[in-house]
Amino acid sequence: MSTMPSALTSQDPKYLTNNAIRRKRLSSWFYGLCVAIAFVSVLILVVLLAAIWAQGQSRLTVDLLTRAHSELEIERSGMWPSIIGSLIVCFVCAMAALPLGIATAVFLEEFKPTSKPLRLIHGFIQLNIANLAGVPSIVYGLLGLTVFVYMFNVFGQIKVNESPGLEIMGADHYYQVMTLQPGHVVFVPQEDASVREIEITEPIEAVDNSGNRFELAVWKPGTPRPKDEATKRQTIEEGAIGGTITRRSWYYFRLPLDKSFLSGGFTLALVILPIIIIASQESLRAVSPSLREASMGIGATTWQTVRHVCLPAAIPGIMTGSILAMGRAIGEAAPILVVLGATVMKGGGPEHLMDNAITMPVLIFNWAGRQQNEFQELAAAAIIVLLVVLLILNSTAIIIRQKVQKAHN
Amino acid sequence: MSTAQTANTTDAQTDPPADQTLLRIKNFCSWYGDYQALHDLTLDIPRRQVTAFIGPSGCGKSTLLKWINRMNDIVPGARAKGHLSLISDSDNASKKELDILDQSVDVVALRRQIGIVFQKPNPFPKSIYDNVAFGPRLHMRTTKAELDELVEWSLQKAAVWDEVKDRLHGPALGLSGGQQQRLCIARAIAVGPEVLLMDEPCSALDPASTLAIEDLIFELRSQYTIVIVTHNMQQASRCSDRTAFFFEGRLVEAGDTTQVFTKPEKKQTDDYVRGKFG
Numbered sequence: 134m135s136t137m138p139s140a141l142t143s144q145d146p147k148y149l150t151n152n153a154i155r156r157k158r159l160s161s162w163f164y165g166l167c168v169a170i171a172f173v174s175v176l177i178l179v180v181l182l183a184a185i186w187a188q189g190q191s192r193l194t195v196d197l198l199t200r201a202h203s204e205l206e207i208e209r210s211g212m213w214p215s216i217i218g219s220l221i222v223c224f225v226c227a228m229a230a231l232p233l234g235i236a237t238a239v240f241l242e243e244f245k246p247t248s249k250p251l252r253l254i255h256g257f258i259q260l261n262i263a264n265l266a267g268v269p270s271i272v273y274g275l276l277g278l279t280v281f282v283y284m285f286n287v288f289g290q291i292k293v294n295e296s297p298g299l300e301i302m303g304a305d306h307y308y309q310v311m312t313l314q315p316g317h318v319v320f321v322p323q324e325d326a327s328v329r330e331i332e333i334t335e336p337i338e339a340v341d342n343s344g345n346r347f348e349l350a351v352w353k354p355g356t357p358r359p360k361d362e363a364t365k366r367q368t369i370e371e372g373a374i375g376g377t378i379t380r381r382s383w384y385y386f387r388l389p390l391d392k393s394f395l396s397g398g399f400t401l402a403l404v405i406l407p408i409i410i411i412a413s414q415e416s417l418r419a420v421s422p423s424l425r426e427a428s429m430g431i432g433a434t435t436w437q438t439v440r441h442v443c444l445p446a447a448i449p450g451i452m453t454g455s456i457l458a459m460g461r462a463i464g465e466a467a468p469i470l471v472v473l474g475a476t477v478m479k480g481g482g483p484e485h486l487m488d489n490a491i492t493m494p495v496l497i498f499n500w501a502g503r504q505q506n507e508f509q510e511l512a513a514a515a516i517i518v519l520l521v522v523l524l525i526l527n528s529t530a531i532i533i534r535q536k537v538q539k540a541h542n
Numbered sequence: 543m544s545t546a547q548t549a550n551t552t553d554a555q556t557d558p559p560a561d562q563t564l565l566r567i568k569n570f571c572s573w574y575g576d577y578q579a580l581h582d583l584t585l586d587i588p589r590r591q592v593t594a595f596i597g598p599s600g601c602g603k604s605t606l607l608k609w610i611n612r613m614n615d616i617v618p619g620a621r622a623k624g625h626l627s628l629i630s631d632s633d634n635a636s637k638k639e640l641d642i643l644d645q646s647v648d649v650v651a652l653r654r655q656i657g658i659v660f661q662k663p664n665p666f667p668k669s670i671y672d673n674v675a676f677g678p679r680l681h682m683r684t685t686k687a688e689l690d691e692l693v694e695w696s697l698q699k700a701a702v703w704d705e706v707k708d709r710l711h712g713p714a715l716g717l718s719g720g721q722q723q724r725l726c727i728a729r730a731i732a733v734g735p736e737v738l739l740m741d742e743p744c745s746a747l748d749p750a751s752t753l754a755i756e757d758l759i760f761e762l763r764s765q766y767t768i769v770i771v772t773h774n775m776q777q778a779s780r781c782s783d784r785t786a787f788f789f790e791g792r793l794v795e796a797g798d799t800t801q802v803f804t805k806p807e808k809k810q811t812d813d814y815v816r817g818k819f820g
Contacts, residue, residue: 245618423664427726429616430660431677431733432653441676442666 182520189513197514202477202496207507210500212515216522217482218394218490219463223526225398226405226462231455233402234409235444237262238451241410242417243439266407274471277400282472284389291391303385303485307340308375310349313358313365318342319349321375331375341366385485392473394483394490400472401465405458412454416447449538456530460523466494475499493519563629564589564737564767565610566639570624572605574617579605581791583624587784592759592768594778594799597788598819603771606788607739610769611656612642612649628655630736654681656737657730662746663722665714665729670697670706673714673725677733692732700728701758720751724758731766738762740770744777756781775815779803787811 136142200211241259246252279285288299297304307320308331319339321331339349350368352358359365390396420443428438444451469492476491477499483490493515500512565587572580580602587593595603605614614620628640642652654677665673674693678684684692693710697703702724706717714725723743730738740759744752759768759781772778778785779799786796787810795802795811806812813819 247618421664423660423662424666425616426613426658426660427664427666427729428676430611430613430653430658431680431729432650433676433680434650437680441680446667 185513185516188510189515189517192507192510192514193517197511197518201480202491202499207505207511210508210511212493212496212511212518214479214481215477215491215493215496215515216518218479219492219494219519219522221483222394222397222401222469222490222492223459223463225395226401227455227459229399229402230406230409230458230462234406234455235413235451237406237410238413238417239439239444242414243443244435262407262410266411269467270404270465271467271471273400273404274468276403277396277468277472281390281396281399282392286389288388291389297379298387298389298391300385300387303382304387305380305382307378307380309378310339310369310373310375313352313368313370314362317366319367319369320378320380321349323377329377333369333373333375334371339367381485381487383485385487387487391487392489393487394473395486397469397473397490397492400468401462404465404468405462408458408461409451409455412458413447413451416450416454417443419450420446449534452530452534452537456527456534459530460527463492463523463526464494464519466492466498469495470498493522562588562590565769566625566627566629567606568625570606570609570622570626572602572609572614572620572622574605575619579791580622583793585786585793585796587767587769589767590763590765591783592763592770592781593784593786594782595769595771595786595788596773596775596778597794597814599773600790601788602791603786603788604741607658607741607769607771610642610737610739611653611658612647613653613658615649628652628737630655654733655735656739657733657735658739658741659723659726659730659743661742663719663726665717665722665725667713667715669711670714670717670725671710674728674732677729681733696728696732697725699731699762700724701754701761702728718751720747720754723747723751723755727755727758727762731762735766737767737769740768742771742773745773752777775803775817787814789814 196209197211198216199213200209201214202212203210237258241255241262246255283290289296291298306323306326308323309318309320310333311317312319319341321333321337321339333349334351336351337349338346340346347367350359350364351371352368353371359368390399424442424446425438428442429435433441473489473491473495475495475498476489477496479489479491497512497515497519500508500515503509503512563586567583567585567587570580570583571578583606595607597603608614608617609622609626614622622643624643626642628642630638630640640647640652666676668676671693674696675689678689678692694703694707697706702721705721706712706725709716714722717725723746727738727743744755747755756777759770762768763783770778770782782799784797785799785802787794787802787806787808789810795806795808797807802811803815806815
């Protein structure tokens with residue numbers, strides 16, 4: 134038998150530090166320090182919220198939620214268009230980012246290629262996604278400006294009263310002409326979009342405001358002028374000039390996307406895509422390999438394994454990541470400022486797919502930069518509303534996630 | 543065909559009759575990256591018998607098992623050389639020999655023929671019913687009634703029906719370890735395999751559950767060819783007809799279980815089965 138080390142057997146007091154009390158005290162100090170630091174960060178948040186509440190609570194009125202920004206009645210300015218705008222932009226963002234992000238994560242985690250060139254591509258994509266997560270959002274704004282707003286100008290430039298780009302659907306072009314009834318206009322369908330103006334000398338097919346088609350009569354000066362109102366509403370003076378007007382349905386769509394809420398949503402999707410991909414990868418990686426083996430072992434294909442085993446098990450994690458990402462998207466101001474501009478003059482939500490939108494962070498940015506005290510208070514009140522909207526969205530998502538989790542187990 | 547010979551009644555017979563061979567392994571080598579896990583194996587696995595692979599950890603027995611239904615495909619860097627084939631329909635005059643290692647083999651169909659049960663019970667986090675129905679739903683289109691029947695049949699075959707019949711739609715993860723493992727066996731046989739591969743199916747279970755699984759293996763071999771990898775030599779001697787002893791990636795000895803355990807030809811085998819090492 135070998136002898137025991139002297140440190141264990143010796144009674145020499147030099148080995149006995151007996152520092153148990155000191156070690157325990159140090160441990161409790163460290164515990165206190167951690168609690169204190171945690172409280173400091175919570176305290177900062179509380180102070181911030183309290184300051185905003187003190188400044189903004191007097192402006193938390195129904196007007197704030199139902200009215201639009203107004204330069205004339207500052208105290209009655211509201212943020213309704215920006216709430217709608219933010220929700221719609223976020224919806225577009227989620228619809229674009231979630232499928233792309235989850236599909237990319239599934240490719241990176243579940244379809245690991247075996248051939249050398251594909252493995253290189255795989256590694257390259259993986260490396261890039263990790264890097265993209267750290268790119269400042271304003272850079273994505275500039276990317277969105279080039280890719281979505283202008284689309285490299287391949288579909289032509291959009292110019293006011295000149296070129297609408299490449300219109301795909303939902304736009305009807307008319308010439309607008311004045312009738313003999315003062316203040317009443319009718320519309321003549323346009324056949325050639327490049328002709329910006331027409332002079333009407335012959336009777337021609339026309340539409341009135343409510344969409345009824347009729348034959349537009351022409352009155353030659355010198356002949357008796359029609360007397361009754363109904364006829365006057367369907368008659369124009371010979372040589373009347375019609376200028377172009379466009380009626381857009383809600384599904385109006387053209388390329389490039391210009392400063393539309395679609396551009397804004399897609400740009401935000403770029404911002405949060407890396408976050409969603411990384412979160413989805415993490416949760417797919419957390420799915421036990423034994424479940425994959427079990428599924429493959431019964432003869433499931435890789436896709437069947439992903440669809441029936443991996444994704445259901447990973448969905449709670451993927452949803453958590455996506456909720457965090459959406460929270461970031463709804464609060465982003467910089468890329469929206471670049472893509473949609475800093476405009477806040479809008480009476481409501483977007484009216485068609487190519488319509489502009491304003492979002493809450495942009496409105497807050499605008500209001501907070503104003504001189505007037507009212508706008509400062511409004512900005513604080515808008516921040517409270519933004520936080521509440523975020524809270525509602527997040528808690529809804531968490532409730533859905535828990536439902537999904539429960540249904541799965 | 544009466545191939546259900548028990549380990550205690552067979553004579554010392556080293557090779558099964560050729561027409562009973564189901565899996566033929568010849569000059570088989572396998573690598574993980576640069577590491578050679580298996581060296582030049584030659585072994586025939588007979589139809590409707592239990593074959594046990596024994597040997598110390600890292601001897602390559604699990605590797606061979608996972609090649610039989612190509613589970614090693616999903617292991618990066620795994621490759622194999624040699625001959626590994628499945629001979630179906632030995633009763634038929636026209637025997638079909640399927641080269642398992644061929645790249646053109648449909649692994650989905652292969653794994654349906656050759657099911658596998660893993661070391662740790664790995665039921666899906668779904669209901670008991672959905673676990674068993676998982677395979678059938680992948681491979682066939684059945685009516686609800688047919689699926690119900692198939693699920694019940696599989697659970698009965700796996701000797702777990704009586705314990706779960708009242709909670710078929712309860713979570714599979716709520717079962718005990720032994721019940722979970724039998725559920726996994728039910729899940730494997732629900733797609734109608736010919737061969738069941740079992741990779742140390744009892745190593746994570748308590749003695750009572752182990753006994754239940756061993757009884758089950760004994761029952762199942764009248765219909766299935768079973769290959770079981772085990773560390774437990776009593777288990778190999780209790781429930782297998784034939785035993786193959788592996789050491790450091792080589793097949794040392796294969797033969798009738800009684801013979802391997804009582805009159806081994808090689809000294810290494812003798813030392814191992816007597817518990818001198820491993």
